[in-house]
């Protein structure tokens with residue numbers, strides 16, 4: 001019969017070990033992936049800075065995501081160096097070229113007085129609520145903490161703002177600003193799912209706040225019950241937003257949001273809808289085009305599609321607004337390829353996505369080399385009187 | 391012949407069609423042919439003999455403004471998309 005001691009000795013014979021001093025050298029000069037294979041409560045009490053947490057029980061299933069390059073050195077540690085010895089052996093079997101185990105483990109690391117990082121950490125309740133995010137390596141605990149610390153401003157609590165605000169709230173975005181001056185109208189409820197029949201006549205920002213707070217008490221809602229204008233846009237943006245989700249229903253607001261986002265250097269996730277079709281893109285100042293690179297000025301009021309004859313399939317904003325939420329989360333997390341420089345078109349009738357490339361225009365009146373627009377412009381209201389928020 | 395994709399906001403001008411065939415070897419010739427078929431489109435697409443600032447024309451997924459504008463060549467079978475600004479939300 002083989003004992004634990006035999007197994008451990010066997011593992012240690014097959015792998016490479018380093019002591020804390022050499023581990024520190026390796027971290028400083030060798031750029032290893034540092035993997036902490038201890039349990040959650042041990043990790044919470046402190047860990048080596050830059051380490052990824054892969055409990056040993058999940059090692060085989062999660063290590064590829066944490067360390068995709070098998071040729072890159074991997075420094076593994078646990079409390080005293082035993083679990084990490086077994087883990088290093090497993091990595092050898094998985095084809096990793098240089099797994100090394102920290103002999104003496106985290107205990108020895110601390111005894112040497114080397115730096116320890118404390119996790120601000122998610123508490124048990126948050127860990128349960130966001131568990132499906134924690135399982136995604138690209139999000140994980142650090143990503144979730146980032147989301148809880150991020151601030152996203154929604155322009156409009158209408159068709160696009162409804163699904164976007166719901167998903168951003170559910171995802172645990174720490175602060176959601178909502179700008180909307182309207183009240184809930186019966187004709188909104190065919191698509192504006194953040195509101196409900198009992199909220200008819202209630203200001204949309206208040207209705208949205210109630211729904212969001214019921215969904216996720218971790219989210220702080222900042223309500224701006226006002227229409228975005230040249231007078232208030234600087235004040236609202238100065239409240240410090242990481243991302244703007246533009247779900248406005250009119251050209252004057254779209255252009256205000258654009259110009260302000262360029263001047264305040266805040267990325268905008270843009271979405272718009274009409275009948276069965278929608279568009280999404282990301283305008284990130286300095287990295288890609290802005291709305292005016294695409295459309296230097298709005299159409300004259302008499303050519304703007306009449307709101308009265310417009311109409312929209314109720315689920316369409318659900319699709320486009322959810323894509324906006326997805327792009328906003330990617331920007332807040334700093335992951336993936338944001339939709340910068342591409343305009344995605346969706347056609348529900350044909351069930352078809354297509355894509356056109358959009359470029360920064362050096363002659364752009366706002367973000368170009370010689371801007372000709374340097375102050376906000378209040379364009380005339382379109383569909384005045386018949387305006388009905390999409 | 392080239393098929394021009396008509397955006398939902400302009401479909402009423404072309405009798406509801408999603409695509410309209412037109413003849414021409416450049417964007418200018420194509421648009422001239424399109425606007426000859428549907429004269430009410432002119433004010434939606436053209437301003438001062440140029441493509442209006444509130445509309446984009448894409449040939450093979452590229453904005454013709456970043457190529458040769460109205461003189462951009464259009465090969466037979468190319469995908470041409472008209473895309474006016476759309477504000478609904």
Ligand SMILES: [Zn+2]
Pocket residue numbers: 289290291292293294360361364365366367368
């Ligand atoms: Zn621009």
